[in-house]
Amino acid sequence: MTTTTLDLTAKNTQTVSAYVKSGQPYVWLTAAAISVCFIITVALLFLTAARGMPHFWPADVLKAEYAEPGQAAIPLLVELVSEEEVSTARLKSAGAKLDDSVPFHTRDLVKVANRDLLGADFRYLLDEWIVNRSYPEDVVVLERAEWGNFHGFIAEVKQDGKIVASGAEAWAAYQPLQVRANQLREKLHAIEDGDIGPINAGLEKVRLDGRRLALEGKTKESAPEAYAALDIRKAEFDARYEKVRIELAALKAEMKRDALVLKAVDGTVKELDLSQIIRAYRPNEMGLLAKIGTYFSKLWEFVAADPREANTEGGIFPAIFGTVMMVMLMSVFVTPFGILAALYLREYAKQGPVTQMIRIAVNNLAGVPSIVYGMFGLGFFVYFMGGNIDRLFYEESLPAPTFGTPGILWASLTLAILTLPVVIVATEEGLARIPRSIREASLSLGATKAETLWKIVLPMASPAMMTGLILAIARAAGEVAPLMLVGVVKLAPSLPLDSIFPFVHLERKFMHLGFHIYDVGFQSPNVEAARPLVYATSFLLVLVIILLNISAIRIRNRLREKYKALEG
Numbered sequence: 001m002t003t004t005t006l007d008l009t010a011k012n013t014q015t016v017s018a019y020v021k022s023g024q025p026y027v028w029l030t031a032a033a034i035s036v037c038f039i040i041t042v043a044l045l046f047l048t049a050a051r052g053m054p055h056f057w058p059a060d061v062l063k064a065e066y067a068e069p070g071q072a073a074i075p076l077l078v079e080l081v082s083e084e085e086v087s088t089a090r091l092k093s094a095g096a097k098l099d100d101s102v103p104f105h106t107r108d109l110v111k112v113a114n115r116d117l118l119g120a121d122f123r124y125l126l127d128e129w130i131v132n133r134s135y136p137e138d139v140v141v142l143e144r145a146e147w148g149n150f151h152g153f154i155a156e157v158k159q160d161g162k163i164v165a166s167g168a169e170a171w172a173a174y175q176p177l178q179v180r181a182n183q184l185r186e187k188l189h190a191i192e193d194g195d196i197g198p199i200n201a202g203l204e205k206v207r208l209d210g211r212r213l214a215l216e217g218k219t220k221e222s223a224p225e226a227y228a229a230l231d232i233r234k235a236e237f238d239a240r241y242e243k244v245r246i247e248l249a250a251l252k253a254e255m256k257r258d259a260l261v262l263k264a265v266d267g268t269v270k271e272l273d274l275s276q277i278i279r280a281y282r283p284n285e286m287g288l289l290a291k292i293g294t295y296f297s298k299l300w301e302f303v304a305a306d307p308r309e310a311n312t313e314g315g316i317f318p319a320i321f322g323t324v325m326m327v328m329l330m331s332v333f334v335t336p337f338g339i340l341a342a343l344y345l346r347e348y349a350k351q352g353p354v355t356q357m358i359r360i361a362v363n364n365l366a367g368v369p370s371i372v373y374g375m376f377g378l379g380f381f382v383y384f385m386g387g388n389i390d391r392l393f394y395e396e397s398l399p400a401p402t403f404g405t406p407g408i409l410w411a412s413l414t415l416a417i418l419t420l421p422v423v424i425v426a427t428e429e430g431l432a433r434i435p436r437s438i439r440e441a442s443l444s445l446g447a448t449k450a451e452t453l454w455k456i457v458l459p460m461a462s463p464a465m466m467t468g469l470i471l472a473i474a475r476a477a478g479e480v481a482p483l484m485l486v487g488v489v490k491l492a493p494s495l496p497l498d499s500i501f502p503f504v505h506l507e508r509k510f511m512h513l514g515f516h517i518y519d520v521g522f523q524s525p526n527v528e529a530a531r532p533l534v535y536a537t538s539f540l541l542v543l544v545i546i547l548l549n550i551s552a553i554r555i556r557n558r559l560r561e562k563y564k565a566l567e568g
Helices: 002-021 024-056 088-093 167-215 224-255 288-304 317-348 353-365 370-393 408-432 436-444 449-476 513-523 527-562
Strands: 062-066 074-087 104-111 122-126 130-134 140-144 149-159 162-166 258-263 269-273 277-281
Touching: 024 288, 024 527, 074 088, 074 122, 074 149, 088 104, 140 258, 149 167, 149 269, 162 167, 167 224, 167 258, 167 277, 277 288, 288 317, 317 353, 317 408, 317 449, 317 513, 317 527, 353 408, 370 408, 408 449, 436 449, 449 527, 513 527
Parallel strands: none
Antiparallel strands: 062 074, 062 130, 074 104, 104 122, 140 149, 140 277, 149 162, 149 258, 258 269
């Protein structure tokens, strides 16, 4: 009996040992790790989407009274944002008069809007003190260019100061007028962006050309023709500006023709020009399809419009544009330098202690805090390189800097240096995997070493290069700390790419999604309004990184398929 048990134990031990040696446990362990990472990523996306995307839904507006014991009832017209259970002791410490027999109470976070009248957009109210609840269909939510939303009722519609509709007819009369106001606003922005910008750029160019002549020692007496040409150019731009100014003045006057007389829930009357209103809707009378349409309209505005109200309203298009453009420029800079460095270390450098020390240094650079790269970029790129470029090529602009100030060029170069070790290591590993026999076969057929590297080795290593670029994009797109020193700003008046010659303006500052999240989340004066935008912007940043990575991965897969036969 004992012998049989020992035999079974030995057999089981051998079976387990064989199973472990087969490598199957490690396969399952790796699969489990990948599954956990995938689940965490999906959960992150779901969390940010669930916290941010409902912000754009046109919520119903509650009309009620807030009846706090011992005080007069306060009329309310609010959106219910969230609710939470709060202990009685905590509420009493804040001054609420409550009975200790109930340990917990429900507290609602409501959006009261009407910031210009009430001083704040959001308030915390006890749910049990909100009484006489109703949802009247004629409640109007107005999204304004300034002072946030307005909750109230339309009393009158005016044109040129005369009442054209009131009461129940006001809403129907207002809607076509708002369409007209929106069209005029779009036309106004098109003129400001398409005409005023080039005119201002032209006038600035004339000024700088005049200063350049003065720096060269030329006066109106010694170079009358040059100064006369500048005067002619200036007169042309002044004439164009005057024409545009008159057109803008006419548009602004036309936009102020129509107005709404609004009544708040407490009876306060307020008159608004339609030029101040971005969007208006009646959420309580809207059906599901109408709410879905409004939801996607607001979502599109968030993606495609410029920010307003300290970045807590409007859109984030400049931040999306700046993030993508910076990543593209970074990729252009880091890829050739990373490939050349890896090519030298693997193919040309003599393998020895010095080369090994260089590899160790490259690996250690990947662990340097990003803020250190930001300090390096500020000192070397901005102050040294940018300052010298200004002194050599933009002397007429001094002391105002052109390249001697943070901008998207220096931000891209800084992040290129930050991600350079990743590209070098990935490329060198790809070069090491190419069989030596392929190199020898190419050389034996008469190809030079340079031709072998250029036409055989590098194409076969291109999937590894793309892997390094993918890792570089994933890290660079989310960096914030170094960008705060070398180019990113809270609000950029102009994009780095526009229709003004030379079209690409690498000296300009830019907006970035990562910094936008930091700014809205930690620097915004309106915390409750900013919170959902932080989640929505985070969700969008993750999507942008995923899309950039998917594009690079598709290119890598095509290259891998193309050169699979040679590897075999």
